[in-house]
Amino acid sequence: MSVAHEQHDDVYRLHLTSTAGRAARIGVSVYVVRGTMIDSGFHRARDIILEARAELRVDGVIVTHWHEDHAGNVATLARRGVPIAMRAETEAMLRRSPELPLYRRLVWGRPAALDANIERFEPDGFEFLYAPGHSSDHQVVWDARTGTVFSGDLWLGVRARVLHSAEDPYRIVESLRRVAALGPGRMFDAHRGLVRDPVRALTAKAEWIGETIGEIERGIAQGHSDREILANVLGGEELAGFVSYGDYARRNFVKALRRRSGGG
Numbered sequence: 001m002s003v004a005h006e007q008h009d010d011v012y013r014l015h016l017t018s019t020a021g022r023a024a025r026i027g028v029s030v031y032v033v034r035g036t037m038i039d040s041g042f043h044r045a046r047d048i049i050l051e052a053r054a055e056l057r058v059d060g061v062i063v064t065h066w067h068e069d070h071a072g073n074v075a076t077l078a079r080r081g082v083p084i085a086m087r088a089e090t091e092a093m094l095r096r097s098p099e100l101p102l103y104r105r106l107v108w109g110r111p112a113a114l115d116a117n118i119e120r121f122e123p124d125g126f127e128f129l130y131a132p133g134h135s136s137d138h139q140v141v142w143d144a145r146t147g148t149v150f151s152g153d154l155w156l157g158v159r160a161r162v163l164h165s166a167e168d169p170y171r172i173v174e175s176l177r178r179v180a181a182l183g184p185g186r187m188f189d190a191h192r193g194l195v196r197d198p199v200r201a202l203t204a205k206a207e208w209i210g211e212t213i214g215e216i217e218r219g220i221a222q223g224h225s226d227r228e229i230l231a232n233v234l235g236g237e238e239l240a241g242f243v244s245y246g247d248y249a250r251r252n253f254v255k256a257l258r259r260r261s262g263g264g
Helices: 018-025 042-053 074-079 088-096 102-108 169-180 198-221 226-234 238-244 251-258
Strands: 001-009 011-017 027-032 036-037 061-062 127-130 137-141 150-151 186-189 193-194
Touching: 011 042, 011 186, 018 074, 018 102, 027 042, 027 186, 036 042, 042 074, 127 169, 127 238, 169 251, 198 226, 198 251, 226 251
Parallel strands: 036 061, 150 186
Antiparallel strands: 001 011, 011 027, 027 036, 127 137, 137 150, 186 193
């Protein structure tokens, strides 16, 4: 387990990685600004999160969505009486504690089910904007005071082709445009860190996904197979798709559009 610390003016970043995560070149960030912690990291990093809560004088936590790398310590913090703000759907998922694929358990660990009462957190100066697509409960955090958006897993890079099996590219485009319309001057991505030109980055991703949707839809209409579309439009599958047995894969982009067209 390791953590890298960064200070960006008023925003403190903890970039967390596990041993398996370093091998896969993936980590996740927890941000602290004005006593508010945004996301709680993965469960294996719970000691780091608890230390940060004390040292950075965290008053409460905002959770962007239920995935275990973002909400992995909600149960631990709730048991200690830390106030938490999250969507009702997020809380319901954490209480249900759904089974996770093996690769996700290896990278992030399996968090305990949420079994404590939640003290509601109402942070001053922050707004929550529903931004589904990556997950049905996904929200971003908007700090109008500084023109900063904490985007969770909304962005993840302009040409990120890999999707979880439940993601919805159409809703991602809608959410990207909604957040870009806020006109943020800074954006903090949960995996990429600080993004200095967020309007351009968000718009570019919305446009790229929109163009890619069009190409895939044309392939479906022309009767091409998923394998043909995957190769021709997305450049074929990548390692993550095989390691995750298709749960986190480029092919999910095609499958999501195929479902929308009624073809699967």
